[in-house]
Amino acid sequence: ELKVEQNPLFLSMQEGKNYTIYCNYSTTSDRLYWYRQDPGKSLESLFVLLSNGAVKQEGRLMASLDTKARLSTLHITAAVHDLSATYFCAVENTGNQFYFGTGTSLTVIP
Amino acid sequence: KAGVTQTPRYLIKTRGQQVTLSCSPISGHRSVSWYQQTPGQGLQFLFEYFSETQRNKGNFPGRFSGRQFSNSRSEMNVSTLELGDSALYLCASRPGDRYYGYTFGSGTRLTVV
Numbered sequence: 314e315l316k317v318e319q320n321p322l323f324l325s326m327q328e329g330k331n332y333t334i335y336c337n338y339s340t341t342s343d344r345l346y347w348y349r350q351d352p353g354k355s356l357e358s359l360f361v362l363l364s365n366g367a368v369k370q371e372g373r374l375m376a377s378l379d380t381k382a383r384l385s386t387l388h389i390t391a392a393v394h395d396l397s398a399t400y401f402c403a404v405e406n407t408g409n410q411f412y413f414g415t416g417t418s419l420t421v422i423p
Numbered sequence: 424k425a426g427v428t429q430t431p432r433y434l435i436k437t438r439g440q441q442v443t444l445s446c447s448p449i450s451g452h453r454s455v456s457w458y459q460q461t462p463g464q465g466l467q468f469l470f471e472y473f474s475e476t477q478r479n480k481g482n483f484p485g486r487f488s489g490r491q492f493s494n495s496r497s498e499m500n501v502s503t504l505e506l507g508d509s510a511l512y513l514c515a516s517r518p519g520d521r522y523y524g525y526t527f528g529s530g531t532r533l534t535v536v
Contacts, residue, residue, distance in 0.1 A: 355530050361523070408478070409454065409473075410456075413466035
């Protein structure tokens with residue numbers, strides 16, 4: 314079974330700082346997704362990464378995928394309070410099934 | 424355009440009862456998946472439907488079942504409810520092409536007492 318590990322699980326960072334969330338997975342896949350979840354809310358799609366070397370950026374967030382290393386990163390630049398949420402990566406297998414990481418709970422402190 | 428709609432938003436049921444959750448995907452989306460989210464187990468895949476066919480099923484007991492109708496709307500059913508079935512159930516849809524990610528609904532919060 315495909316395993317997805319995210320770290321860190323909890324991240325507290327000051328506004329204006331940079332940080333990276335890591336997503337490792339156990340089986341070959343070239344389809345990786347990042348989602349954001351606010352408390353009590355559903356999952357919001359952030360990035361769709363479909364090939365080795367893919368890099369996507371939206372505002373202060375940038376995601377990348379290295380399929381050979383089985384690693385994706387979500388980089389946060391100059392964090393602001395609005396980015397406080399839980400971030401999930403998900404890896405898709407050939408059977409259209411998403412395997413989610415445990416999530417990273419991000420708190421941005423003013 | 425309308426997103427993925429799940430009904431009801433909240434449910435409270437008693438152990439042993441059964442429950443049916445409904446999901447209306449985004450118009451034109453033919454693939455619908457269901458996920459269970461709990462604090463202990465995180466997000467776990469239940470099943471995926473495409474054109475009324477279940478293509479994949481997660482590691483859940485047979486008490487969990489689902490179906491998809493010709494208009495792509497989907498339902499999931501849980502029979503003989505257990506306390507451990509309390510969770511947020513999320514439905515997601517996508518066009519059917521694997522080059523798209525899933526769009527998730529707001530979920531149904533099921534509490535079993």
